[in-house]
Amino acid sequence: MTERLQKIIARAGLTSRRNAEKLIAEGKVTVDGKVATLGTCADSQKNKIHVDGKLLKFDAAKVYILLNKPRGYVCTAKDERGRKTVLDLITGISERIYPVGRLDLNSEGLLLLTNDGELMNALIHPKFKIEKTYRVRISGNVTEENLDKLRAGIELEDGLTAPAEIFLLEENFVEITIHEGRNRQIRRMFAAIGCDVKKLKRVKFAGLTLDGVKVGKFRSLTDAEINFLKNLQAD
16 A cells, blocks of 8 residues: 655654654665655555655654653754764664654753654644643733733744643743644743743643653653544544
């Protein structure tokens, strides 16, 4: 049965569909020796598919990791500038795994990594509205009136944000929950109300928390947690 290449690549656990589309557009995917284009379909049982020169395989065991990311690590498999990546913190895992979404260099907290491309795609796809909660230390004019602007949705250069849930925990310290995943979104939202983010930590993602996981450490998800995440797609 033929399928779109990005779906096959995601199912093989190499990356998300969105990133697979990028790899295809960059000419890094071939089918039976021919460079593929967006819209190319293939049969994973009959065609030889190579990504970045490596044959796509489907026999890798699925791995699901929850990491408490420290500041100073980038959320990529490799970094062209030689910076430390989150994969440098993961030991004892032979399978190739990838971050689900991103936390920027100076952000910390809960990050999932997996080689389950289908699940990865579902967790970052806007239509599933997966909630993410952050604790944020900010400076500037932190008033309930300004926070109400974020609660209602605020205009950024890439459009109006969805309404956010925000609690002022103490002076200049808030908890915010969103379900979008735009680049540096939290920092840009607070900048739009005249506040500067001093510290940003993700404390919850898709119902999972950092309980019991120290900074820089990780653990495997339980079967119950994996099933819960997969069921989010069906809700």
